[in-house]
Amino acid sequence: MDDHLVDSASGPVPALRWEEPPEGPVVVLLDQTRLPREEVELACTDVPALVSAIRCLAVRGAPLLGLAGAYGVALAAARGFDVEEAADQLAHARPTAVNLGYGVRRALEAYRAAGPEEAAAAALAEARALHAEDAAASTEMAARGLGLLEELAPGGSYRILTHCNTGALVSGGQGTALGVVLAAHRAGMLRRLWVDETRPLLQGARLTAYEAARAGMPYTLLADNAAGSLFAAGKVDAVLIGADRIAADGSTANKVGSYPLAVLARYHGVPFIVVAPSTTVDPATADGASIEVEQRPGNEVTDLAASPLGAQAYNPAFDVTPPELITAIVTENGVASPVTAASLASVGAQQTAR
Ligand code: MRU
16 A cells, blocks of 8 residues: 555444434535545535535445435434425535435435434435445446456456546545456456546546555556557557436536547547446436536636736536547446437336436
């Protein structure tokens, strides 16, 4: 393990957990803005604290945002806050990851359906159910994703490029794309994990590197703009990424910088694979143009680049990859390939709670 990683002898710190100390229930988050140098927990005792943790990316990544939303509703219910208002604030804390609104609605509907005496417990039970489902989906996606890799790139020794962070830090289980990478590593099939640093907030350099180091993976960091030269040198066997929202036509919103990787992958004949739970498939969003892409403050770019005072910055948090550039979408239900509205519908969630 790298020196700068904090001591993990006591085992991994969960990205999110529910606690009930005598002072009242609390949602405890591993503050991802402080990783990898410090493992610091944030205890959210009210909904505004959780909303601000979501906005500043202390808690982040589509599946984990779903859990944060669900536990946030449970927190409001348990502490006697206005649950409808809390649900609205949580659901709108960030716009792109569909899982956030989904998690909020799951817990809210359970709360509404229960009698007044049981409503808080029902919301918490639903959050816990979603947590368990997400962990189970991770396991299933890892198996299906590894199977797909073996089909697409036979040989059993993979050099995988990934973008952003998609592991245990964003999930109730081992994650999405990084969960597949971990399965490959454990099967002795991971030759190299190429980790895009993922500007401007460096989820790759900070968080994926943190998880890869802890798992003992052979990994190498690269500046995002170095990816082209890796493809040109024939050193990438597959690209694996997660997703924040997958529209009904298969258009996939993920961390900004994903789309250029898809273009590169197509040009170089490399499989480009999206791994996401079925809850990230959003049949209510028709196509890529209908996906709302979060715009983040310009200073996230200018601070990193130490730009002159007053410099304007363009800072979309996500970009959208069209289905024709995606080799396959893997969910816990199966593999959609080629990616079409019909193939996607067959692996998406059978959801009504939207
Ligand atoms: O802005 P972030 O860090 O929340 O963005 C996260 C991503 O783009 C992930 O790739 C995506 O949520 C999939 S996580 C399994």
